[in-house]
Amino acid sequence: MQLDIDKMLVKIKNSQWALADIDWDAPGRERVTENVEQYAKLKVFMADLMWIEHVGARAFAAMAKKAPNDTLAEIYRYFHAEEQRHANVEMALMKRWGMLEGDHDNPILPEPNINLRLVIDWLDTYSDEMPLEVLGSVIPSLEIALDGALCKFLLDTVQDPVCHAAFEKINDDESRHLGVGFHVLEMMGYGKTYQLAVRTAGTLLNPKLLIGIAAYLPLLNRMRDNLVKLGLKEERLYEAMNKYKKIGGRTEQGRRNPWFQIISRQSAMVVDRKSLYHVPVDALVRLTDYYPRRWLKATPTWVKGLTWKTAA
Amino acid sequence: MTQYQDEAPVAGRRSRRAADPVAAKVVEVLIVGAGFAGLGAAIRLRAAGITDVAIVERGSEVGGTWRDNQYPGAACDIPSNLYSFSFAQNPEWTRGYSGSREILEYIRGLARDNDLLPLIRFQHNVEALSFDGGKGLWTVTLSGRDPIIARSVVMAQGPLSNAGLPNMRGIESFKGKMIHSARWDHSYDFTGKRVAVIGTGASAVQIIPELVKIADKVKVFQRTPGWVLPRLDFQSPEWTKALFKKLPFSQTAVREAMYWVHESMALGMIWNTPMTRALELLGNRFREAQVKDAWLRRQLTPDFKIGCKRVLMTNDYYPALQQPNCELISWPIANLSEQGIRSVEGIEHQVDCIVFATGFEVSKNGTPFPVHGLGGRDLNAEWSRGAQAYKSVQVSGYPNLYFTFGPNSGPGHNSALVYMESQIDYIVRSVGQVAGGQLKYVDVRADAQKKYNEGIQKRLAKTNWNSGCKSWYLSDDGFNSTMYPGFATQFARQMASFELRDYRLV
Numbered sequence: 001m002q003l004d005i006d007k008m009l010v011k012i013k014n015s016q017w018a019l020a021d022i023d024w025d026a027p028g029r030e031r032v033t034e035n036v037e038q039y040a041k042l043k044v045f046m047a048d049l050m051w052i053e054h055v056g057a058r059a060f061a062a063m064a065k066k067a068p069n070d071t072l073a074e075i076y077r078y079f080h081a082e083e084q085r086h087a088n089v090e091m092a093l094m095k096r097w098g099m100l101e102g103d104h105d106n107p108i109l110p111e112p113n114i115n116l117r118l119v120i121d122w123l124d125t126y127s128d129e130m131p132l133e134v135l136g137s138v139i140p141s142l143e144i145a146l147d148g149a150l151c152k153f154l155l156d157t158v159q160d161p162v163c164h165a166a167f168e169k170i171n172d173d174e175s176r177h178l179g180v181g182f183h184v185l186e187m188m189g190y191g192k193t194y195q196l197a198v199r200t201a202g203t204l205l206n207p208k209l210l211i212g213i214a215a216y217l218p219l220l221n222r223m224r225d226n227l228v229k230l231g232l233k234e235e236r237l238y239e240a241m242n243k244y245k246k247i248g249g250r251t252e253q254g255r256r257n258p259w260f261q262i263i264s265r266q267s268a269m270v271v272d273r274k275s276l277y278h279v280p281v282d283a284l285v286r287l288t289d290y291y292p293r294r295w296l297k298a299t300p301t302w303v304k305g306l307t308w309k310t311a312a
Numbered sequence: 313m314t315q316y317q318d319e320a321p322v323a324g325r326r327s328r329r330a331a332d333p334v335a336a337k338v339v340e341v342l343i344v345g346a347g348f349a350g351l352g353a354a355i356r357l358r359a360a361g362i363t364d365v366a367i368v369e370r371g372s373e374v375g376g377t378w379r380d381n382q383y384p385g386a387a388c389d390i391p392s393n394l395y396s397f398s399f400a401q402n403p404e405w406t407r408g409y410s411g412s413r414e415i416l417e418y419i420r421g422l423a424r425d426n427d428l429l430p431l432i433r434f435q436h437n438v439e440a441l442s443f444d445g446g447k448g449l450w451t452v453t454l455s456g457r458d459p460i461i462a463r464s465v466v467m468a469q470g471p472l473s474n475a476g477l478p479n480m481r482g483i484e485s486f487k488g489k490m491i492h493s494a495r496w497d498h499s500y501d502f503t504g505k506r507v508a509v510i511g512t513g514a515s516a517v518q519i520i521p522e523l524v525k526i527a528d529k530v531k532v533f534q535r536t537p538g539w540v541l542p543r544l545d546f547q548s549p550e551w552t553k554a555l556f557k558k559l560p561f562s563q564t565a566v567r568e569a570m571y572w573v574h575e576s577m578a579l580g581m582i583w584n585t586p587m588t589r590a591l592e593l594l595g596n597r598f599r600e601a602q603v604k605d606a607w608l609r610r611q612l613t614p615d616f617k618i619g620c621k622r623v624l625m626t627n628d629y630y631p632a633l634q635q636p637n638c639e640l641i642s643w644p645i646a647n648l649s650e651q652g653i654r655s656v657e658g659i660e661h662q663v664d665c666i667v668f669a670t671g672f673e674v675s676k677n678g679t680p681f682p683v684h685g686l687g688g689r690d691l692n693a694e695w696s697r698g699a700q701a702y703k704s705v706q707v708s709g710y711p712n713l714y715f716t717f718g719p720n721s722g723p724g725h726n727s728a729l730v731y732m733e734s735q736i737d738y739i740v741r742s743v744g745q746v747a748g749g750q751l752k753y754v755d756v757r758a759d760a761q762k763k764y765n766e767g768i769q770k771r772l773a774k775t776n777w778n779s780g781c782k783s784w785y786l787s788d789d790g791f792n793s794t795m796y797p798g799f800a801t802q803f804a805r806q807m808a809s810f811e812l813r814d815y816r817l818v
């Protein structure tokens with residue numbers, strides 16, 4: 001199934017919305033704030049979610065530079081901004097629920113955990129140099145997890161109608177992200193198999209990518225465990241990963257994209273807690289806890305663009 | 313710079329209007345537009361002895377581009393010594409790159425000193441042109457006025473003279489002030505205002521540093537960042553002014569030197585050569601030196617080859633963006649709302665005023681007004697798939713009609729006026745053929761035009777403009793009928809030869 005990306009771009013432009021479209025003062029706040037048991041865990045979850053969207057935004061910015069044509073580049077520019085919008089919305093929800101620290105009118109951004117910091121560092125330093133295949137294959141797997149597992153879970157857990165209204169809009173965007181994501185996944189499977197394989201092997205040996213993997217895997221594991229702690233059923237993650245495998249592999253081209261193969265295998269292992277995969281990766285998670293903060297670069301300024309305000 | 317290979321008779325005959333009562337109402341040459349091109353054409357026609365010239369201008373003043381573009385910071389980006397006519401050099405330029413007002417003064421001076429004002433009919437807006445092949449005459453239709461009959465017509469209505477607010481979503485709902493860069497509202501006081509500037513092209517980079525000085529807050533909405541190179545601007549010292557006045561050839565020498573500096577830029581800007589890389593390196597270094605923050609630098613880094621779009625020459629744009637009251641926004645714009653601009657990251661940027669530095673409507677396909685030639689043929693229709701002309705100035709089937717800035721005459725690296733002068737001189741020679749009425753008309757042969765364009769398109773294919781970047785130089789389907797693929801010197805040489813065999817004389 002080929003997607004008409006020109007039509008998709010028009011559709012994207014026709015489907016824009018803003019934070020101001022949501023009534024942030026509508027009743028229902030107390031359904032979260034008065035749920036003591038859930039509140040603290042939700043606070044951690046929301047911060048993680050916000051950062052994941054934000055990190056995803058930055059990945060789209062890198063992909064825009066690598067897009068093979070102008071239309072796709074423009075679509076990625078939009079997706080970059082849309083992911084930022086999702087992060088802004090999630091920050092606004094946190095604000096609504098009083099989850100932001102600091103001054104009431106001037107709250108501070110939640111602190112990203114060390115694994116997020118490492119991924120932010122890597123994205124800031126190397127993502128622009130990565131070939132489209134890498135991010136173009138990872139992103140749909142993350143989006144499907146986000147869309148299929150995290151967001152559904154959130155809506156099952158949280159009863160605030162404002163949250164539901166916001167996520168209806170976010171999910172709408174995400175369906176377009178997924179459409180384009182899988183289209184590109186397939187697009188990258190064109191070409192001779194051995195050439196794809198050789199190119200992939202070459203990229204995999206790139207130390208810059210290896211650093212990225214070393215930052216990314218522990219983040220996934222930490223997130224996964226946080227989610228399960230919060231009550232996310234592991235089946236949900238399985239379902240999401242199967243969906244990635246099914247949609248990504250529905251065509252010959254899709255299956256021939258070596259990155260698709262790598263990622264669907266790797267995500268199957270992430271989901272399966274009994275897999276041996278977790279031995280080294282858990283070790284990495286523990287190691288990162290000891291990562292000296294002074295080795296981190298200064299927070300890049302793109303991180304400071306996040307806001308909960310509807311107007312500036 | 314201009315060198316004639318004398319094959320064709322140069323214009324020199326006087327028109328003999330009085331002899332024929334019907335022709336008494338016929339204007340020998342009618343010029344549309346009183347900008348640089350229209351006035352320059354009138355001066356050169358008269359110098360060649362063709363005196364029955366009329367200029368119709370829709371505005372009420374001369375100057376064209378420089379009458380309209382009076383936004384703060386407006387200036388030329390080719391040195392004034394080169395951005396002026398070689399036959400009317402000005403020793404008094406106060407700066408290397410003069411401001412809009414000074415250029416306008418210079419154009420007014422051209423009109424005054426050459427006694428052109430009596431020729432100009434202001435507030436005459438041309439609506440259509442149509443040719444009568446039997447009589448060999450053009451009918452010039454005007455808005456709300458009687459038509460004018462002319463033997464030859466020069467379309468000098470300007471490549472960038474139609475400015476309008478862009479067709480953006482929600483533009484009708486915005487309640488604040490809206491200003492287009494080419495229609496500046498000098499009565500609006502920006503002091504203490506929150507301002508959005510849409511666009512980051514040649515006009516925007518001049519406006520922004522000025523607005524940042526007075527406005528409370530300036531938000532710059534960028535779609536694609538362009539290449540920025542440093543500009544060597546300076547105040548002209550008194551001694552050069554004195555020298556240029558006393559020894560005009562010294563100014564000519566400076567002009568020549570500047571001409572060759574710009575010509576050499578063509579090597580990097582028009583074609584992809586090691587010089588392209590050198591210029592890009594310079595651009596990258598300049599950005600690194602001027603922009604401290606890595607992310608801002610990334611936002612400002614162009615992703616197309618230098619020369620593919622107009623290079624921005626400015627020293628104060630990057631510093632202005634980094635002022636505390638200025639912010640660069642590279643999120644796409646979703647729509648305008650009552651109070652400001654909503655960009656795709658979901659935030660409404662509330663402002664008092666929006667400045668549109670969004671450029672001009674360029675007729676890449678089609679003509680600015682209907683033009684009907686021999687047998688009623690319609691130039692707009694013929695050009696709908698990309699405009700074509702012979703040597704940029706004439707089109708087969710439209711006799712005695714001339715263009716300044718016609719198809720494929722645009723310079724990317726040198727002064728527009730250098731190109732304009734060689735077009736004008738060519739036009740003067742061709743007009744000379746029919747002036748006086750011995751010949752009914754001269755028409756370019758279709759095969760000559762075809763051959764010329766095949767050559768042009770073949771050469772364009774190798775240029776940076778056609779290297780895959782989108783710009784206003786290209787039509788929506790990627791056809792380049794705007795730029796001339798070569799040096800100004802090549803263009804001048806092509807225009808200096810007049811090939812009679814390429815014409816049909818009737």
Ligand SMILES: Cc1cc2nc3c(=O)[nH]c(=O)nc-3n(C[C@H](O)[C@H](O)[C@H](O)COP(=O)(O)OP(=O)(O)OC[C@H]3O[C@@H](n4cnc5c(N)ncnc54)[C@H](O)[C@@H]3O)c2cc1C
Pocket residue numbers: 344345346347348349350368369370371374375376377378381387388389390395436437438439468469470471472473515681716717726727728729
């Ligand atoms: C902001 C800006 C900066 C520029 N800077 C440079 C530079 O530094 N170097 C450079 O080489 N080039 C520059 N240019 C390009 C510039 O357009 C040309 O150099 C030159 O001024 C064009 O002159 P013109 O006479 O062809 O057109 P214009 O100056 O546009 O004059 C055309 C005239 O025709 C009139 N007209 C239009 N349509 C009609 C009609 N239907 N009926 C009657 N009259 C009509 C208009 O009112 C106008 O007065 C710049 C352009 C702009 C907009």
Ligand SMILES: [Fe+2]
Pocket residue numbers: 053056082083086170174
């Ligand atoms: Fe998202």
Ligand SMILES: [Fe+2]
Pocket residue numbers: 056083143173174177
């Ligand atoms: Fe997404």
